Amino acid sequence: MAAFDPFSDQLVVEDGEIDYSFDPFSALDVEFRDKEKELSLLKLHRPKVSLKFEDLSVTAVQKNGCFRKQQQQKQILKNISAVVNSGQLLAIMGPSGSGKTTLLNLLAGRLSASSNLVGSGRITVNGKRRDPGSFKKLSAYVMQDDHMFADLTVLEQISISAKLRLPNNISKEEKERRIEAVISELGLSGVKNSFIGSETKRGVSGGERKRVSIGTELVTDPSLLFLDEPTSGLDAFNAHNVVQTLVRLARNGRAVVMTVHQPRSNIFSLFDMLLLLSEGQIVYFGPAKDALSYFSALGYNCPDHFNPADYFLDLISVDVRSSQLERNSRGRVAYLHRAYNEFLLSTEGKMLTQAEAAIEEESIQETDVTKISKYAYPYWKEFLLLLSRAWKLLVRERGVTLIRAAQTMIFAVLLGLIWLNKGRNVSSTNYIDIEGILFFILINQSFISIFGTVFTFPLERSIVLRERASGMYRVSAYYLSKTLVEVPRSILFSLFFCVVLYWMVGLRDSARSFFLFLVVIFLTSLTAEGIALTVSAGAPTPQIASAIIPLFLVVSILFGGFFLSNAQIPNYFVWLKYMSFVKYSFGALMHIQFDNCQFQIPASDCVVCDGNEVLKTSGTTDFSLGGNIGLLITIMMIFRISAYVVLRIRGPRYDKNL
Numbered sequence: 136m137a138a139f140d141p142f143s144d145q146l147v148v149e150d151g152e153i154d155y156s157f158d159p160f161s162a163l164d165v166e167f168r169d170k171e172k173e174l175s176l177l178k179l180h181r182p183k184v185s186l187k188f189e190d191l192s193v194t195a196v197q198k199n200g201c202f203r204k205q206q207q208q209k210q211i212l213k214n215i216s217a218v219v220n221s222g223q224l225l226a227i228m229g230p231s232g233s234g235k236t237t238l239l240n241l242l243a244g245r246l247s248a249s250s251n252l253v254g255s256g257r258i259t260v261n262g263k264r265r266d267p268g269s270f271k272k273l274s275a276y277v278m279q280d281d282h283m284f285a286d287l288t289v290l291e292q293i294s295i296s297a298k299l300r301l302p303n304n305i306s307k308e309e310k311e312r313r314i315e316a317v318i319s320e321l322g323l324s325g326v327k328n329s330f331i332g333s334e335t336k337r338g339v340s341g342g343e344r345k346r347v348s349i350g351t352e353l354v355t356d357p358s359l360l361f362l363d364e365p366t367s368g369l370d371a372f373n374a375h376n377v378v379q380t381l382v383r384l385a386r387n388g389r390a391v392v393m394t395v396h397q398p399r400s401n402i403f404s405l406f407d408m409l410l411l412l413s414e415g416q417i418v419y420f421g422p423a424k425d426a427l428s429y430f431s432a433l434g435y436n437c438p439d440h441f442n443p444a445d446y447f448l449d450l451i452s453v454d455v456r457s458s459q460l461e462r463n464s465r466g467r468v469a470y471l472h473r474a475y476n477e478f479l480l481s482t483e484g485k486m487l488t489q490a491e492a493a494i495e496e497e498s499i500q501e502t503d504v505t506k507i508s509k510y511a512y513p514y515w516k517e518f519l520l521l522l523s524r525a526w527k528l529l530v531r532e533r534g535v536t537l538i539r540a541a542q543t544m545i546f547a548v549l550l551g552l553i554w555l556n557k558g559r560n561v562s563s564t565n566y567i568d569i570e571g572i573l574f575f576i577l578i579n580q581s582f583i584s585i586f587g588t589v590f591t592f593p594l595e596r597s598i599v600l601r602e603r604a605s606g607m608y609r610v611s612a613y614y615l616s617k618t619l620v621e622v623p624r625s626i627l628f629s630l631f632f633c634v635v636l637y638w639m640v641g642l643r644d645s646a647r648s649f650f651l652f653l654v655v656i657f658l659t660s661l662t663a664e665g666i667a668l669t670v671s672a673g674a675p676t677p678q679i680a681s682a683i684i685p686l687f688l689v690v691s692i693l694f695g696g697f698f699l700s701n702a703q704i705p706n707y708f709v710w711l712k713y714m715s716f717v718k719y720s721f722g723a724l725m726h727i728q729f730d731n732c733q734f735q736i737p738a739s740d741c742v743v744c745d746g747n748e749v750l751k752t753s754g755t756t757d758f759s760l761g762g763n764i765g766l767l768i769t770i771m772m773i774f775r776i777s778a779y780v781v782l783r784i785r786g787p788r789y790d791k792n793l
């Protein structure tokens with residue numbers, strides 16, 4: 136017989152165990168149970184695992200002092216040993232700064248190789264030292280922040296992950312069934328056609344978003360699932376729902392490891408195993424349900440009706456509000472560390488940190504993991520999939536596109552009205568105005584292109600970094616697809632701008648001049664975007680990127696040939712002139728307007744002024760029209776390729792020693 140427990144919102148069966156698959160608020164659960172049989176048929180060959188870690192320690196090496204010569208070492212984790220088996224949900228819990236994320240990253244093989252952290256110890260999978268390559272295929276990592284495209288639907292997000300990562304030899308129908316199965320397993324069927332959304336765009340709820348994030352990783356059916364604070368930022372209901380989902384995933388034969396800061400009691404009751412960390416050391420590892428009696432035996436009794444998680448956190452936190460409180464709490468934590476080390480020596484303690492013998496014997500065949508090859512698709516197929524996603528996103532980015540189109544038109548009309556017909560009356564006295572107009576047009580285009588990129592790309596970069604870390608695709612395929620989709624939009628914006636402005640101002644009246652003008656404006660936009668992409672790809676934060684970019688832009692404008700004549704540039708800065716893309720754009724525009732052009736002195740009939748003289752006076756004769764355009768293309772290519780290289784280099788690299 137089973138009864139509903141109103142306090143835990145669970146169906147409790149006769150022997151007192153909780154039926155985790157029951158969720159009174161989710162009708163989708165019924166669907167889940169119906170699909171369970173189907174799911175087992177769809178499983179890739181998922182090996183059972185026992186992840187054992189022994190004596191893990193991590194030290195941070197910090198450099199201090201004026202010239203960062205003094206080295207300081209800080210121990211972040213010390214002698215951590217535990218084990219997690221398929222079918223279990225292990226929660227790593229502890230106060231802020233206790234080392235939860237560092238431990239999770241270390242276990243997931245995601246301790247950054249470039250950071251100042253040095254790890255030691257032994258991590259084995261089914262009794263064998265883990266191999267980084269196969270471990271990556273066996274496991275999945277769900278980051279704390281859900282980096283996903285707001286404009287994709289739940290189904291699209293999970294589909295693209297499945298299509299890019301599932302082996303190529305699985306048929307299309309089978310992949311689709313698998314996608315449906317994951318969606319159903321995560322209880323997302325009801326919202327599969329809803330947009331994911333973001334902070335600014337209404338989409339699925341926080342809990343659903345987290346489950347989409349899990350689904351994105353779950354499509355390869357990993358044996359091990361790592362999650363960094365999956366409940367952070369969620370309300371109590373959603374947090375509970377997500378952890379219930381994780382319990383189900385564990386019950387389906389996976390090992391699930393998650394960090395958690397301060398769970399509610401109904402969430403705490405869902406954990407199978409608990410690892411309590413304080414000051415980088417374990418104070419408890421064992422079944423979550425035994426933790427109360429363990430601490431009780433040490434003289435720490437949790438009051439009745441008190442959330443055990445809150446009680447444990449109070450117990451193991453160092454209180455720094457006063458020196459007295461700090462002394463007392465440090466003493467208590469040191470006692471708990473000693474007690475745990477003694478417990479480890481007992482038979483019970485030794486048993487707890489042993490891997491499950493049955494699983495240990497089941498060695499993971501290389502074929503189990505090599506079935507999921509590094510990249511599922513050949514390059515061109517991967518590129519086409521990413522191209523179709525990039526196109527979808529571009530079309531759905533209607534708001535941004537409309538704003539950019541409106542901005543382009545407003546500037547074109549505004550500048551056109553300010554300088555209406557100026558170009559139709561060029562004379563020896565006002566040609567300098569045309570120089571100013573051309574230069575301003577370039578500044579305007581550069582700013583629009585740079586800021587259009589610098590505010591949108593950092594978000595996309597974080598998504599790409601996450602997808603790369605999961606080994607979804609090659610960066611070059613992504614970058615090529617993005618460029619190919621965005622270039623036509625840039626051409627369209629440049630065309631709008633030029634058609635309106637060129638004829639309103641009345642610049643040189645020839646189709647050839649107009650076409651060349653359009654080409655130069657387009658190339659200038661592409662170069663400016665390339666600069667923004669390179670800096671944004673390399674800068675650690677968008678704030679740093681937006682601080683660096685004006686430096687590039689202002690120097691390019693300053694040495695662009697309008698504000699400083701060649702004679703005014705000091706010898707030691709001449710090289711800056713050649714690095715300025717604005718110089719080549721400006722040179723090209725001047726040639727388009729004035730090459731072999733002749734115009735009159737006002738009130739005089741005879742031709743007295745030669746455009747080539749104007750070019751000489753303005754100092755734009757360093758290169759011919761072709762030379763300027765060629766150099767502009769070169770700079771544009773350098774920045775566009777640099778953006779790709781930086782994106783590749785900045786990709787995550789992990790310490791593979793453990």
Ligand SMILES: Nc1ncnc2c1ncn2[C@@H]1O[C@H](COP(=O)(O)OP(=O)(O)OP(=O)(O)O)[C@@H](O)[C@H]1O
Nearest residue numbers: 195211230231232233234235236237238250251252
């Ligand atoms: N690269 C690093 N260099 C120096 N110290 C570090 C580094 N990474 C982490 N730490 C320190 O190690 C300690 C543990 O950090 P970690 O992020 O693992 O803690 P946490 O328990 O996950 O904290 P939170 O719950 O606040 O996220 C903190 O004191 C942190 O400042």
